[in-house]
Amino acid sequence: AQSVAQPEDQVNVAEGNPLTVKCTYSVSGNPYLFWYVQYPNRGLQFLLKYITGDNLVKGSYGFEAEFNKSQTSFHLKKPSALVSDSALYFCAVRAVTGGGNKLTFGTGTQLKVEL
Amino acid sequence: DGGITQSPKYLFRKEGQNVTLSCEQNLNHDAMYWYRQDPGQGLRLIYYSQIVNDFQKGDIAEGYSVSREKKESFPLTVTSAQKNPTAFYLCASSIPSSGSSHNEQFFGPGTRLTVL
Numbered sequence: 001a002q003s004v005a006q007p008e009d010q011v012n013v014a015e016g017n018p019l020t021v022k023c024t025y026s027v028s029g030n031p032y033l034f035w036y037v038q039y040p041n042r043g044l045q046f047l048l049k050y051i052t053g054d055n056l057v058k059g060s061y062g063f064e065a066e067f068n069k070s071q072t073s074f075h076l077k078k079p080s081a082l083v084s085d086s087a088l089y090f091c092a093v094r095a096v097t098g099g100g101n102k103l104t105f106g107t108g109t110q111l112k113v114e115l
Numbered sequence: 116d117g118g119i120t121q122s123p124k125y126l127f128r129k130e131g132q133n134v135t136l137s138c139e140q141n142l143n144h145d146a147m148y149w150y151r152q153d154p155g156q157g158l159r160l161i162y163y164s165q166i167v168n169d170f171q172k173g174d175i176a177e178g179y180s181v182s183r184e185k186k187e188s189f190p191l192t193v194t195s196a197q198k199n200p201t202a203f204y205l206c207a208s209s210i211p212s213s214g215s216s217h218n219e220q221f222f223g224p225g226t227r228l229t230v231l
Binding site: 009032034036041042043044045046049051090094102103105106107108 | 119121150155156157158159160163173205207217219220221222223224225227
């Protein structure tokens with residue numbers, strides 16, 4: 001079975017400060033990893049993905065994530081947060097083999113960026 | 116929200132009634148998905164379809180049914196057998212994934228279903 005943990009229900013950060021949203025995963029074998037963002041009453045928007053290769057993945061809106069295989073983590077980061085980054089963020093995983101083409105999502109982390 | 120539309124945006128249902136949620140995409144994607152979102156639980160997969168006329172159960176298929184008669188359409192029926200149907204329902208589509216990659220999913224704007 002594959003699973004994702006987002007240990008923080010909410011993250012608060014001041015505008016201009018760096019932000020980190022944490023994600024750890026569990027799969028058999030290698031993972032495909034994703035980050036999505038959701039604004040209120042909207043669908044999810046794709047931010048970035050890790051398939052293979054460079055452990056640092058750059059995505060939309062200045063976000064990046066670092067794949068750490070030894071720690072089974074894929075934390076989302078941004079060097080300087082904006083108020084407009086405030087939203088619900090989801091991490092998702094699929095096993096490279098045996099995943100059945102299904103993504104498993106975490107429970108989400110609410111990011112609040114304040115002035 | 117790309118080329119995926121969901122209707123209606125809000126839906127109210129009386130207990131014991133079946134209701135159908137619409138999902139249409141013009142992205143020419145073969146794969147389509149239905150998720151349910153509840154506060155604090157993230158997204159859970161209800162059904163998915165990798166190709167027309169074929170679909171598979173997800174993690175919480177009980178009380179739901181789907182059809183995939185056309186590539187661009189993947190309607191979800193919430194039946195009276197679903198005991199707790201009040202939730203936010205999200206439809207998604209993607210290029211089918213292979214063993215060597217996984218293509219990101221594009222999501223619709225969602226339908227909020229409330230059982231009265």
